[in-house]
Amino acid sequence: MRVITFGTxxxxxxxxxxxxxxxxxxxxxxxxxxxxDDLNIRKKGRPPVYTQYERMKIVSSLHCVDEVFLEESLELKGSYILDHKADLMVMGDDWEGKFDQFSDLCEVRYFPRTEGISTSMIIERVALDFS
Known part of the structure; x- marks a missing residue:
């Protein structure tokens, strides 16, 4: 089975x-x-801390990841699923229901997020520590 996920x-x-x-x-x-980077600015209104190439390298270095690509548009998710021949798409439950329309292309599942941690929380904490 081929599993796909997306994120910043x-x-x-x-x-x-x-x-x-x-x-x-x-x-x-x-x-x-x-x-x-452009998609992140459109979604979150700010650039990421690390560039898209740095983030891709970090993710691709993980033992559990087999393939990494650059997601340039939310509107192309269906094409990405088809292009990569995904059988299953997995997303965090903060996106619950937002990708159900792709269930005709592959199975869609949502995982609970890890409690007490998020990139936004880390950025806010670091900003407070240095202010």
Missing amino acids: FDVFHIGHVNILERAKELGQHLIVGVSS
Whole structure:
């Protein structure tokens, strides 16, 4: 089974590791779409801390990840699923229901997020420590 997931993966943390390892447990091949810098700015209104190339290198270095590509548009998710021949798409439950329309292309599952950790929380904590 080929599993696909998507994310920014900025300020990489244990929650990222958890979702990627859980996704890999469901298949033989894990494909990760890393959001481009431009997509991240459109989604979150700010650039990521690490560039898209740095984030792609971090994600591709993980033992559980087999393939990484640059996700340039949310509107192309269906094409990414088809292009990478994914059987299953896994996302964090903060996206619950938002990708159900792709269930005609592959199975869609949502995982609970790791409690107490998020990139936004880390960035805010670091900003407070240095203010």
